[in-house]
Structure formats: structure tokens, C-alpha cells
Amino acid sequence: EVQLGETGGGLIQPGGSLRLSCAASGFTVSTYYMSWVRQAPGKGLEWVSIIYGGGSTYYADSVRGRFTISRDNSKNMVYLQMNSLRAEDTAVYYCARDGSQRPVQYWGHGTLVTVSS
Amino acid sequence: DIQMTQSPSTLSAVVGDRVTITCRASQSFSSWLAWYQQKPGKAPKLLIYKTSTLESGVPSRFSGSGSGTEFTLTISSLQADDSATYYCQQYSGYPWTFGQGTKVEIK
Numbered sequence: 001e002v003q004l005g006e007t008g009g010g011l012i013q014p015g016g017s018l019r020l021s022c023a024a025s026g027f028t029v030s031t032y033y034m035s036w037v038r039q040a041p042g043k044g045l046e047w048v049s050i051i052y053g054g055g056s057t058y059y060a061d062s063v064r065g066r067f068t069i070s071r072d073n074s075k076n077m078v079y080l081q082m083n084s085l086r087a088e089d090t091a092v093y094y095c096a097r098d099g100s101q102r103p104v105q106y107w108g109h110g111t112l113v114t115v116s117s
Numbered sequence: 118d119i120q121m122t123q124s125p126s127t128l129s130a131v132v133g134d135r136v137t138i139t140c141r142a143s144q145s146f147s148s149w150l151a152w153y154q155q156k157p158g159k160a161p162k163l164l165i166y167k168t169s170t171l172e173s174g175v176p177s178r179f180s181g182s183g184s185g186t187e188f189t190l191t192i193s194s195l196q197a198d199d200s201a202t203y204y205c206q207q208y209s210g211y212p213w214t215f216g217q218g219t220k221v222e223i224k
Contacts, residue, residue, distance in 0.1 A: 027147060044204065044218045045153075046215065050213075083179045100165060101166055103149075104151070107161060
């Protein structure tokens with residue numbers, strides 16, 4: 001069974017850094033496209049970043065240069081390093097996995113990041 | 118970037134109604150369009166991918182269609198359990214973009 005579990009969220013001051021982790025089970029992260037999608041409180045969904053099986057990465061304009069997606073194949077984990085955090089980065093962050101012809105087939109439960117002083 | 122605009126933003130209908138949600142794109146793209154259902158406090162759930170392919174386990178009352186810049190999600194006979202917010206998403210190119218969502222309420 002495919003499972004995704006995010007950790008690492010919390011309250012952080014503007015300008016600070018945080019690293020989100022996504023633990024995967026039931027599959028190997030290196031053979032799928034892994035994404036992060038976020039949702040600000042009461043708002044819609046926003047795609048953040050993706051990492052391909054081959055290692056290529058892409059980012060939303062709003063986070064490029066501040067966020068970095070990475071993967072540890074030995075631990076079957078995906079990460080999102082978030083630097084220079086802003087109030088507008090406050091959101092629930094979901095880890096997600098693609099499927100054949102599907103952008104996101106599986107979602108984690110999400111982890112809340114609150115950027116506030 | 119491809120902007121996705123959903124309409125309506127909210128809709129209220131009775132059980133048994135046929136419901137249609139439209140998603141319009143700022144530029145034409147191929148069939149890489151998905152629909153999700155999200156209930157409060159939960160992660161989204163994939164309903165439709167590649168414009169019209171029903172995800173396994175999703176009731177057949179859900180269907181998707183469209184091409185170019187206009188895509189639709191139809192619920193043929195609305196059920197109480199369909200009360201949720203629905204999002205379209207294009208994955209034709211980066212950045213992937215979502216519509217702003219359509220909240221479906223049951224009268």
C-alpha cells in the first residue's frame with residue numbers, strides 16, 4: 001500500500017528556514033515523480049515543486065531560489081528545504097506522488113507551516 | 118504560465134441534479150487536465166485525469182470532457198456525498214496550475 005507521511009511543519013518567524021520531510025512506503029521514490037503542493041488556510045491548491053526519478057527539478061515562480069526539493073533514495077524520503085520564509089508561505093504542505101498519466105495519484109496528509117512573528 | 122479559471126465558484130444543487138463545472142485555460146494545451154475533489158480537512162482526491170479518464174474506484178456519475186482551452190467536470194446525478202470543493206489542474210507544462218476551486222453544496 002502506498003503511503004506518504006509529511007513531518008517538519010511548525011511555527012517559524014519570517015526570514016527563517018524549515019525543512020519538510022516526506023516518508024514514503026509501498027514504493028520507491030526514485031522511480032516516480034514526487035511533488036509538493038501547498039494550500040494556504042481557506043484558499044486553493046498551489047503546486048510548489050517536483051523532482052523526477054532522474055533528479056530533474058522544477059519550481060513555482062513564487063518559491064524558486066528559496067525552496068529546494070531533494071530526495072534520499074536510501075531512506076526513501078523526499079524533502080523540501082524552505083529558506084527566507086514569508087508570511088505568504090503559510091500553508092498546509094502536501095507531499096504527492098504521480099501515477100501513469102496522472103500528475104498526482106497519491107497524497108500525504110499534509111503538514112502545516114505557519115510563518116509569523 | 119497557463120492560468121486556469123473555474124466557474125462557478127460555488128453552486129448549490131439538490132440530490133439527483135446534473136452538475137457541470139467548467140475550467141477555462143489562458144492558452145490551449147493538450148489533454149493533460151485533471152480534476153480533484155477535496156473535503157474539509159482532507160487531502161484532495163483524484164477523480165479524472167487526462168481530461169476524461171476516470172480514476173479507479175471513482176463512481177461513474179463523474180465524467181470529464183473538453184479540449185483546447187475549455188474543460189468540464191460533470192456529475193450526472195448529484196449525491197449527498199459529493200458535497201466538496203472541486204479543482205481542475207493542468208499538467209501540460211510547468212508550472213502546473215490549479216483552478217481556484219468550485220464549492221458544491223447540497224440544498
